[in-house]
Each structure stands twice: as structure tokens, then as C-alpha cells.
Amino acid sequence: MSTQTAEPDLQSSTSDETVIEMRHVSTKFGEHVVHTDINLEIHRSEIFAIIGGSGSGKSTLLREMILLQQPSSGTIKILGTDLNGISEESALALRKRWGVMFQNGGLFGALTVKENVGLPMREHTTLSDAEIDEIADKKLVMTGLKPEASQQYPSELSGGMMKRAALARALSLDPELLFLDEPTAGLDPVSAAGVDELVIQLRDQFKLTVVMITHDLDLLWRVTDRVAVLADGKVQEVGSMLALSKSNHPAVKPFFTGHRARSLQEQQINALHA
Amino acid sequence: MRHLSFTPKLVTRIGKNTFDFGNQVLDMLSFVGETAVALGKSVMQPSRIRWRPILFNIRTAGFDALPIVGLLSFLLGVVVAYQGAGQLRQYGANIFVADLIGLSMLREFAPLITAIIVAGRSGSAYAAQIGTMAVTEEIDAMRTLGISPQEMLVLPKLVALVIVLPLLTVFADVLGIFGGMLMASTQLDVSFTEFLDRFVKAVGPTSFMIGVGKAPVFAAIIAIVGCFQGFMTKGGADSVGRQTTRSVVQSIFLVIVADALFSIAFSVLQL
Known part of the structure; x- marks a missing residue:
């Protein structure tokens, strides 16, 4: 599998600060319209979140970015490569440059945690088994998983540990771009706070660009640089949480009203002023 | 008036089901195509072949199935000989039990019973394994890690089963005939040597x-x-x-249809 590695467009991604560019992206499933004319730009080393109600097509948008689905029309460019009609070689080259953490982890049940983390390296690099094990251990430590957990199977892990293991696997090829699907969903508040820290730390240490889908207001306030609000198949507004919280847009406002959102917002604004 | 509303509903349902069926056939054909492409690529680049899962599947689908395939084909041989015994005895044609068992077992019963057992044992296991992986996002994860699910999951199973099913069929042949032979000696007084003498004459390698x-x-x-x-x-x-x-029902259905087509083809070819 590792014999052919098409050279990715390195220069275009370093000279251009835009890592992900979506132009006029529309998606239809038969009669059902999911997106119409979505335009987004995500910059390097940015933590970008996509929010929206259930069924607003956030997951579909994410799946289109990671080559699991194709939009009906429009162009998506990632790290300078157009995903439309992409060849198998360049798709593989791209896939090696990004990591994806799925909502349920997507860890392989037949493999231990350590084997899961080592698998991408085993597939795509010529490293020896010893080296792979060593790197896998490092990734697991980095994501805060205890060494004992590395020999366990995914079914034996708690929700928080599973997310950490999934993150470790997403990071195993040292990606430039990280996609997170609901990174804190189903976690207790302490584990969720741990994920917040982890995401910030990864961005600061490795200059990763992070794209996430989430409902978690804590996470949104604490880590994101910019947030896109998806509703009625369109991007209604893009901006920092602070800017969005002041918006009067009817599709944006519901996220910031209601007592849960309001108390958090006050805390965050106080923290910013302090 | 009430029964009138029944008709459009029925028509809609027939239409919808037909449409769904057509779509399924198309999906299946495109899956066959994808598998063929993946197979072609593996043949061109033998280093991509995943030997470990192939060997694992040979064990689980083949070796582990030996007891059940052996037992059932043995019983089938016993039953066929027993059913035939009464008829043959009436005509004093006891020795022809070797023809009956030999031809029916080798040509039809052994391959069919083996295929049906394997469809129930392994075909269902394949569907359940891949289905579970699809639900837990493992298939998506595999794709995003740049590993082709076709290469990782489908080809090893296909290759292993194509190797293993003929071998299991031979095993079923042997035990089916042994069952028939046992019945022949107890019910029809045809000894093992007489049976085997006749068997060699009656049943050719074809x-x-x-x-x-x-x-x-x-x-x-x-x-x-x-x-x-x-x-x-x-x-x-x-x-x-x-x-x-669905996988079990469909594969058994298709196996029997394929068997019928084989029968037609062989009779045309006079084999």
C-alpha cells in the first residue's frame, strides 16, 4: 500500500493560509435537500466548529470533507487538493495528512487499543514493529490514556477512554488537520473538560487545524476560534462565539438563549474581561 | 367506498417494492464490480494480499465446519440409501444402490448441503461482522485511514471460501457415500467390497x-x-x-438457482 505516494501539493497549502475551502456546496438525497450553496473557509491552525440543530446536515458536511460522501454540486478543496474527481493516489495522500475521530470512536473491535493506534503506521509506513509500538505508546500518553489501557480491547474501555484512544489513532500519522465528530458527546463533565484541554494543547503544540462538530457549549466557548452556524441548509453566520452571542439572527439566537446557554455566556464574558 | 382506498395502496406498494428490488440488484451488481476491481488490483500487486485474514477465514469457515458438514452429509447418505432400498429390493436391483448414492451424492447432495451449511454458518457471520462494523463506524474509520474495506474485509473471505468450499465438498462426498454404504450393507446386504466395486464402475470422474x-x-x-x-x-x-x-435467505436462494442453471447447462452439454 505504501509503494505509491503521490506528492501532495505542499506549496499551495503552505503559501495559502486556507486549509479547507468550500464553494457553492449543495447536497441532495433524492428530493431531500440537505445543503444549498455552502461557502466556508477554514484557516491554518484554527479551531473551527460547525454547529446546528439535529438534521441540519453538519455530519453530512463533515463526511463530505473527509471523502466519505460526495456533494451534489460545488467544490471542496482541502490542503490545496480539489476533492472532485480525486484520484485514488491523491486521496490516499490526503488521508495520510488528516486524522478523523468519529463520534463512537470507530476503533476496531478486533484489535487492542495499541494495535488500533499502530494500524495506520503499519499500513502506510515502513517503520519496524518496535518503532510503531513506541510511537503508539507515546500517542497514548499524549492523549492521557493510562499505559494499562493500551492492551485492552475497545469494548472494555469507558466512553472517555474510548475517545482518547480514538484521538490517539487519529494522531498516529502526525496529521496537519484533525476532524472531530462530537468529541465530548456522551462524556461526563470531567472527561469533557479533559478533552477541551487536549484540543487546545494539540493546537498549540503541533499547530494543528481542528474542525469539529459539537453541541457542547462549554467546548465551544473554551476552545473555538470561529464557529459556523448551519440552519436550513445554509451557513447562517460565521464568527467567534462572542460575536455570535451578540447576533440577532433568528437562526443563531436560539443557541445563546435559554438558561443553560446564558449562564455559561456570562461566565465566559466575565472571564474574558477579567 | 372503503375498499376502494385499498387498491391504490396496493399498487403503490407493488411499485415501491419493485423499485426497491431493482435498486438492490443494481447495488449488488456494483458491489460485485467493486470486488472484481479490488481482486484485479490484488492479483496485479500480490504484496497487497492479506494472508493472515485469509488463513484465519480458512480455519473458521473450513476447518471448523468439518464436524457439521461431515455429520449432515453422512446422515444424508443414510437417508438416501434407506429411501432407495425399498424400491431397489422390489426389483432385486440391490447392487444399484451404489449408482444411486454415488451419482446423487457426488453430483448434487454433497455440494448443495455443504453450500447451505456454509451459507448458514459463515455467510451470516460475514454479514453480522461487517454490519456491526458499519454501525460502529469502523468501516468509515477504515476508509479514512486509507485502508480499502474491500481489500481488508471482502477479499480474504472470498478467497478463503473459494479455496475451502470445494475441499469441504470432497469431505462431504466421502462421508455421504460412507453413510450410504453403511445402509446398503445393513438393509440390502451389499457388502462394502461389492459396493465399492460397483461404485467405481458406475460413477466416473466427471x-x-x-x-x-x-x-x-x-x-x-x-x-x-x-x-x-x-x-x-x-x-x-x-x-x-x-x-x-437476508444474507442467509438470499445466498441459499441464489445457490439453488445457480445449481439449477448448472443442471440445465450440464444436460445441454450431456455431461
């Missing part, structure tokens, strides 16, 4: 080859239907069960 030759085709049907139904799984855990059931 009959054996026809039976064993059908097995790889049955194997391909079982592996492809099982994997295809696994990939069709969408939504939750209940869908896994539904697709698993």
Missing part, C-alpha cells in the same frame, strides 16, 4: 468433477452476498439482524 466444480461458484455467491448485506447495514443494531437474515 460426476466428481461436476460436484466439486460447482463449489467455487457457490462459495463466491455466499461470500459476496454475505459481505454485501453487511455493507448494506444502516442505522442501529436491529439492522444488523435484518441484514444477516
